[in-house]
Amino acid sequence: MSSPSMLKTDALNVLRCITRxxxxxxxxxxxxxxxxxxxxxxQYRQNQVTQEQVCRAQNGLLHNAQTYLCLLRSTRECEALRTEYSHSERTVQESARLVGLELPKVPPTE
Structure with missing residues (x-):
């Protein structure tokens, strides 16, 4: 089981990351x-541990905060990937030229 000071440090780090x-x-x-x-x-203020009060839901709050942080990061990274790779598709000839190749000439059909 984690110590209360360790949980407090983890919770503050997660809060900073969420803010970022x-x-x-x-x-x-x-x-x-x-x-x-x-x-x-x-939520952080309601569930903080003091000397007079012990919060049983602190582990749950930390888990929810980490899950929310994961959602925010994943959404940002997904959007960055989507904007980077959302170009229109290239034709076979354009792709071949991109890597320095030429497609063979197709003989005319009769």
Whole structure:
């Protein structure tokens, strides 16, 4: 079982990474203005461990935060791949020329 200080460190790292991903998703606005960030901060504050209170759901919160981070990263990377490779398909001749080859001439049919 993880120690409470280890969980706190992991939770802060995940929160920082989520904030970074939100900045990538919406570069024109501050993450503090986004509803997703506000909800996330509310959840982190509600489930933080204090000396007077022990949160049983902290492991669940950390798992949910890591899952959300994975979703944000995967979405960003998928969009980057889609924009990079979404060009129209090349013809066989264009593909051959791209690698420095020429297709043989097809004799006319009679």
């Amino acid at each position: 991903e939100l900045r990538y998703a919406k570069p024109q606005s501050s993450p503090r203005n986004l509803l997703a960030f506000q909800y996330l901060m509310k």
